[in-house]
Amino acid sequence: MKPINVGLLGLGTVGGGTLTVLRRNAEEITRRAGREIRVLRAAVRNLDKAKALAGDLPLTTNSFDVVDDPDIDIVVELIGGLEPARELVMQAINNGKHVVTANKHLVAKHGNEIFAAAQAKGVMVAFEAAVAGGIPIIKALREGLTANRIEWLAGIINGTSNFILTEMRDKGAAFGDVLKEAQRLGYAEADPTFDIEGIDAAHKLTILSAIAFGIPMQFDRAYTEGISKLTREDVQYAEELGYRIKLLGIARRAENGIELRVHPTLIPERRLIANVDGAMNAVLVKGDAVGPTLYYGAGAGAEPTASAVVADLVDVTRLHTADPHHRVPHLAFQPDQLADTPILPMDEVRTAYYLRLRAFDRPGVLADITRILADSNISIDAMVQKEPAEGEEQVSIILLTHITVEKNINAAIAKIEALDTVAGKVMRIRLEELAAR
Ligand code: HSE
Numbered sequence: 001m002k003p004i005n006v007g008l009l010g011l012g013t014v015g016g017g018t019l020t021v022l023r024r025n026a027e028e029i030t031r032r033a034g035r036e037i038r039v040l041r042a043a044v045r046n047l048d049k050a051k052a053l054a055g056d057l058p059l060t061t062n063s064f065d066v067v068d069d070p071d072i073d074i075v076v077e078l079i080g081g082l083e084p085a086r087e088l089v090m091q092a093i094n095n096g097k098h099v100v101t102a103n104k105h106l107v108a109k110h111g112n113e114i115f116a117a118a119q120a121k122g123v124m125v126a127f128e129a130a131v132a133g134g135i136p137i138i139k140a141l142r143e144g145l146t147a148n149r150i151e152w153l154a155g156i157i158n159g160t161s162n163f164i165l166t167e168m169r170d171k172g173a174a175f176g177d178v179l180k181e182a183q184r185l186g187y188a189e190a191d192p193t194f195d196i197e198g199i200d201a202a203h204k205l206t207i208l209s210a211i212a213f214g215i216p217m218q219f220d221r222a223y224t225e226g227i228s229k230l231t232r233e234d235v236q237y238a239e240e241l242g243y244r245i246k247l248l249g250i251a252r253r254a255e256n257g258i259e260l261r262v263h264p265t266l267i268p269e270r271r272l273i274a275n276v277d278g279a280m281n282a283v284l285v286k287g288d289a290v291g292p293t294l295y296y297g298a299g300a301g302a303e304p305t306a307s308a309v310v311a312d313l314v315d316v317t318r319l320h321t322a323d324p325h326h327r328v329p330h331l332a333f334q335p336d337q338l339a340d341t342p343i344l345p346m347d348e349v350r351t352a353y354y355l356r357l358r359a360f361d362r363p364g365v366l367a368d369i370t371r372i373l374a375d376s377n378i379s380i381d382a383m384v385q386k387e388p389a390e391g392e393e394q395v396s397i398i399l400l401t402h403i404t405v406e407k408n409i410n411a412a413i414a415k416i417e418a419l420d421t422v423a424g425k426v427m428r429i430r431l432e433e434l435a436a437r
Contacts, residue, residue: 003036004317007066009088010078011044014102014129016053017302018076018309029310033317037310040072041065067092074316076309077101086110093117093125098320100312102129102305105194108203111210111217115330122324126312131204132157132281134304135297136311141211141285142332148287150212152252154265154434157204159279159299160188160195161227161247165264166277168235169244175230187279197226198247198262205249208283209260212251213341214333218260221343225263234356234427237398238266241382243354244274245429257342259349266354266400266431273434284434292436347407352381352431355399355409357416358423361388365421369397372419376412378404394423400431 008015022029022037030036043063044050050059060066067075067088075092077099079085085106092099093114101107107114107127118125128138132155141150156162160182167178179196182188194200206219227247238245243266252259267274272294276282281299286292298304319327329335359365366385373380379402386396401409413426 001035003038004033004073004320005038005040005071006074006076006313007040007069007072008042008076008078009063009066009085010080011042011050011053011059012078013302014305014309015042015076015078017306018078019053019057021303021306021310022313025310029314033314035317037313037317041069063088064091067095067097072097073320074098074100074313076313077103077106078309079103080105082106082109086114089114089125090117093121093123096121096123098124098126098316100126100129100309100316102127102309104130104200104203104207108206108217108219111207115335118330119324119335124316124319124327125330126316127207128312129305129308131207132283132295133159133297133299133301134307135281135283135295135299136308137208137283137295138211139311140293140295141208142328145285145287145290145293146332148289150253151286151288152250153208153212153283153285154273154432155201155205155208155249155283156246156273156276156281157249157283157299158195158198158201158247159281160192161198161201162276162281163187163279164196165227165230165235165245165247168230168232169239172232172236174232175228196228198224199226201247201249201262205251205260205262208249209251209258211332212285213253213258214331214337214339215258215341216338218343221260223261223263223346223349227264230264230429231427233396234354234429237356237384237396238354238429239269241266241354241384241398241400242269243267243431244269246274246276248432250432254344254348254350256348257344260343261346261349264429266429267434271434286436347405347410349406350403351406352403352433353401353409354429354431355401355413356427357397358394359397359419360393360421360423361395362421365419366397368419368421369399369416372412372415373399373401376404376408376415378402378408378412
């Protein structure tokens with residue numbers, strides 16, 4: 001059978017890794033795909049930089065040379081960002097080409113428009129590499145777990161944040177210091193906002209939620225809170241209480257809608273996912289039939305991400321000849337079967353909480369705080385009061401609550417902060433047991 005022809009947009013870390021893996025494993029990949037997957041040409045920003053890696057692969061600096069090339073069957077978009085990636089992907093689709101992309105930002109923001117265009121044109125858009133790098137989580141949700149009603153999923157889906165939290169715990173270091181180290185090691189971008197403020201994780205969670213629940217991509221409705229305000233004290237107190245703090249992306253089917261939220265979360269240290277350290281990723285999925293399943297691996301890096309890109313290339317190659325109506329749907333559910341289940345406002349989310357506050361060590365302070373919680377119908381699970389440091393008048397009080405509604409805790413926090421005996425703001429971190437039931 002004649003080869004299927006691929007055009008690469010971008011030959012950076014992931015593009016380079018993709019080329020390397022395709023070349024190194026060419027024979028096995030052909031045996032799996034049923035025909036050779038041949039890279040015909042690549043568009044790059046800097047010809048000189050790309051030459052050594054490209055070898056005899058023809059290069060261009062004009063990405064439209066690739067998306068408009070009539071000989072190319074599959075365009076692989078690895079340039080990232082919204083524009084010109086969106087324009088190039090749409091043009092490739094309009095030209096009748098299949099697309100493989102690792103671009104989580106693009107899929108989370110413009111996925112609905114892109115999949116509609118692909119559906120109309122009868123082409124495929126595959127995006128395994130957009131979520132959790134090399135972990136085949138899209139494939140697991142879309143195909144392996146297709147018998148299940150997915151109840152919830154919770155993922156460590158930003159390696160940079162997980163690296164920072166791990167270092168804060170292991171070394172007792174402050175957030176700012178570890179961030180600098182992460183930048184030095186090349187984990188965090190020079191502008192690390194997307195990683196540390198939970199935006200990158202929210203892109204990935206948006207994609208996972210669409211596939212898990214059969215809903216359109218709704219990035220703008222995701223609640224997003226990053227790790228930049230966490231202190232080493234919180235990490236340490238959580239540890240003392242038997243919990244680890246992780247930046248989790250959580251999507252949960254609730255009674256009246258779907259919770260879609262990214263925030264730092266206390267999780268019991270005995271859970272496997274609590275022990276996912278460094279820059280690694282993991283996604284825990286709870287299906288009604290299978291129960292909890294856990295997927296773990298490298299969430300970034302040249303070859304781990306290339307592993308997902310090449311898997312998509314093989315999938316697209318295998319399905320290329322299948323009638324578009326009988327292919328695996330982009331978002332797991334048939335396009336006319338997407339549900340309009342609402343994403344819940346954050347006020348309606350139900351979870352437990354870790355609260356840390358500074359109070360003057362005087363009679364009645366604890367009574368005032370516990371009364372406020374009781375009046376808001378919030379039940380306390382655990383409480384610790386730390387001795388004041390030498391010469392200090394204030395003590396740290398740490399409370400764990402049972403599950404409540406976010407709006408109740410917000411109201412209680414406002415009342416606690418208004419007490420004369422409480423200093424400053426209450427630190428609030430959400431807590432999830434992530435139990436099988
Ligand atoms: N910036 C991402 C992370 C890399 O830290 O996980 C891949 O999406």
